[in-house]
Amino acid sequence: MIGERLKELRKRNSYTQVTLADNLGVSKGTVAMWETDKRMPDFDKLNELCDLFDVRLDYLTGRSDDASSPKLTEEDIDQLDRWAIADDYSETLRMYASLDSYGKAAVDALIRSERLRCLDQDTLEKTDKTKIRVMIEK
Numbered sequence: 118m119i120g121e122r123l124k125e126l127r128k129r130n131s132y133t134q135v136t137l138a139d140n141l142g143v144s145k146g147t148v149a150m151w152e153t154d155k156r157m158p159d160f161d162k163l164n165e166l167c168d169l170f171d172v173r174l175d176y177l178t179g180r181s182d183d184a185s186s187p188k189l190t191e192e193d194i195d196q197l198d199r200w201a202i203a204d205d206y207s208e209t210l211r212m213y214a215s216l217d218s219y220g221k222a223a224v225d226a227l228i229r230s231e232r233l234r235c236l237d238q239d240t241l242e243k244t245d246k247t248k249i250r251v252m253i254e255k
Contacts, residue, residue: 119157121179122178134149173187
């Protein structure tokens, strides 16, 4: 199955067997053997092929029909950042909720004090576009 996919990707990306071989540092015969499923590329060459054609290994090997790029988009990276921040905030809120009244009062006082310091030094982070939802379940 890899041979069929490899040939399809090679042609779709305007490579000849010779130009693909040169790009990978192998012989034309090696590429031909891969395309006829008489040989299998080693792991390093599979990774190079995936990078070259911008496909997932599962697609190249025929285990998936998902030909999408494995690279994260800016939107994906932004979403991962938001999830990480949400996890951090959730953990902080859980720790705060576990404190006794004295501990909560101490944290509240520290937050107020630090907010005043940041205001004074003009170092407050912008939060006008930040939406925070808290859901408390028992």
